[in-house]
Amino acid sequence: MKSVLVSSLAVLLGLALSNTASANNVPQSAKEAGVEHAQQWINFLASDELKGRKTGTLEMKQVHAWLEQRFKAIGLKPLPETDSYRQEFSFEHKGNSIDAVNYIGYIDCRCDNDKYIMVGAHYDHVGQNPALKGDITFNGADDDASGVVASLVIAELLAQKESLPFNIIIAAWDAEEMGLLGSKHFAENPLVPLNKVETGIMFELVGTPVEEHPNSAWMTGNQYSNLFALLQDDFSKAGWSLDADPFAQMGLFMRSDNAPFALMDLTQQKAEQVFKHGQQADITGIPMHAISVWRGQDHYHQVHDEAEIIDVPNLVALSEVIADAIANLSADTKVVWKENPHFKFSRP
């Protein structure tokens, strides 16, 4: 019931939006134009034609061409000493070899700093289930087209700045749904020295705010580093809040693309050590976290995770807050691990 209400509201908002956009050729504000193209990006990524963006499927070639275009249009460069955005890899899955590709671009800070901040999300999702009746497509609009669009909007905003405190890596990861394989591949085969990566923010399900928590997002593993505190001021200045992880017991800190960087030597035994046996584990990694606005709604990994449920103006507003927070960091910002009961962290 809740989801039906939410989607009809989003449809109404969507209609209102397209009416304003086309009315009498009135020039749009930059904000309206930003929301309109973010909406088009969500519509494309979550369309039925892409059949649920499953890694290795034919339809993913369309997504690759699209990402290539977006990265180029924003003005992202391939990483230094590479000549393409593509980081290709393959893996075995149920006896088949599957080809996958991360898209990685960067924005030069036009400054003296040789360090990077990473921003990204996964563009793959879980595909289709032909055994279902009716809708068989898992569109993954919130998971994680919303995160990819947030990353692209942030990239666009940061690319327009005269200079930045850090170089920015923009990443669209593949094969997250098959076990964080894209981000894991980059962490194991980094195209920049990992000790030059100061921190990173990955996005997961940032498209569906709930009424009880307006203008708010939350961070996984917020107690583990000072990044949480570093971002909070900029959130509140913009009338937003950055909250603590409301689902700490779900271990989401270890279940998104930040995890391979944060927990580089994480083994299953270490996860068990921490969450089953309540012992501290020794971890060497980069303080990196995921940001989400999802509050437990039932569209997670369901066929009704469709473009209609995404609140695009809210998604763009959140992206603006984060772009400003990154741009406002000072170049000597150090993101450090904090003492906590679960992990004994050190940086690589």
Ligand SMILES: [Zn+2]
């Ligand atoms: Zn996801």
